[in-house]
Amino acid sequence: MFRGTSLRARLFIARLWLTRAKKTYADVGALHRSIEQSQGPGAAQPPATLWRRLSVRCREVDGRPCYTLAPKAPTSSKHVLYFHGGAYVHQIQKDHWSFFERLIERTGCTVTVPIYPLAPDHKSDETVRMIKDAYNELLGDTDPGDRVIMGDSAGGALALVLSEALEEAHEPQPKELVLICPWLDITMTDPALPELDRIDPYLAVAGLREAGRLYAGDLDKRDPLVSPLFGPLSNLGRVSVFVGTRDVLLVDARRLRDRARDVGVGLEYHEYPGMFHAWLLADIPEGHDALKRIATVVGRVREFPHETRESPA
Numbered sequence: 001m002f003r004g005t006s007l008r009a010r011l012f013i014a015r016l017w018l019t020r021a022k023k024t025y026a027d028v029g030a031l032h033r034s035i036e037q038s039q040g041p042g043a044a045q046p047p048a049t050l051w052r053r054l055s056v057r058c059r060e061v062d063g064r065p066c067y068t069l070a071p072k073a074p075t076s077s078k079h080v081l082y083f084h085g086g087a088y089v090h091q092i093q094k095d096h097w098s099f100f101e102r103l104i105e106r107t108g109c110t111v112t113v114p115i116y117p118l119a120p121d122h123k124s125d126e127t128v129r130m131i132k133d134a135y136n137e138l139l140g141d142t143d144p145g146d147r148v149i150m151g152d153s154a155g156g157a158l159a160l161v162l163s164e165a166l167e168e169a170h171e172p173q174p175k176e177l178v179l180i181c182p183w184l185d186i187t188m189t190d191p192a193l194p195e196l197d198r199i200d201p202y203l204a205v206a207g208l209r210e211a212g213r214l215y216a217g218d219l220d221k222r223d224p225l226v227s228p229l230f231g232p233l234s235n236l237g238r239v240s241v242f243v244g245t246r247d248v249l250l251v252d253a254r255r256l257r258d259r260a261r262d263v264g265v266g267l268e269y270h271e272y273p274g275m276f277h278a279w280l281l282a283d284i285p286e287g288h289d290a291l292k293r294i295a296t297v298v299g300r301v302r303e304f305p306h307e308t309r310e311s312p313a
């Protein structure tokens with residue numbers, strides 16, 4: 001683990017501040033303007049370079065495209081179902097596709113990416129129904145020991161919601177559940193949030209609260225379907241969490257870590273000092289280090305003890 005922030009990471013953070021990247025979430029009006037731009041035609045399609053380098057297939061589930069990416073000569077039976085972030089209102093980004101390619105290169109795994117419904121046109125019930133159908137239809141023929149559910153930010157919450165639904169239905173848990181900077185509580189009421197908001201160069205509480213409101217619809221914001229931190233968290237499989245200390249969602253990750261310890265869920269916790277939201281998608285040393293750790297999680301087969309473990313800071 002890094003003990004100091006790399007030069008490339010510091011430059012990346014400085015660029016976020018200089019370009020006012022945070023404004024999208026700091027200003028509710030800016031958030032609404034960004035939604036239309038993010039959800040424009042063609043925004044969710046993989047870049048042309050990916051089609052040349054990987055085997056890419058598209059299949060519809062509930063009328064929504066789902067892209068399956070794999071090496072042209074597969075070397076692993078592991079299958080990752082990945083839910084992208086974007087506060088439930090923003091479409092998948094180009095950096096996500098680059099991250100998938102790097103993960104596939106390291107592990108030889110297959111990655112399937114559902115392009116799930118987004119708010120405000122679609123609410124949480126429709127989104128959750130679609131991700132459950134995607135899991136059953138696209139990973140149904142994969143051995144549970146080869147299944148990995150993964151997601152970042154809002155996608156991390158969807159990954160946890162899906163795992164909880166599998167437990168409720170008495171279905172096998174995936175081999176691994178990987179949560180990257182997960183947004184697990186859309187109430188955004190933790191008392192630590194104002195200080196984290198001050199140092200986060202990308203996310204802000206005001207915009208996340210509005211995005212959560214748009215997504216929840218008629219559901220209470222503490223309903224586990226939209227805030228899975230309030231779910232039972234019982235009998236989950238192996239869980240790994242990655243988060244940075246300059247991320248307003250740090251509070252969600254720490255609360256999940258503490259709850260997992262309380263209920264006896266095995267959880268590996270990786271907290272990166274100085275890192276911002278979803279830094280794993282960036283081409284920086286800390287991102288490469290986290291990707292290496294995630295690749296190990298995807299590829300491992302050993303049993304994981306039911307205890308909470310933290311990587312060294």
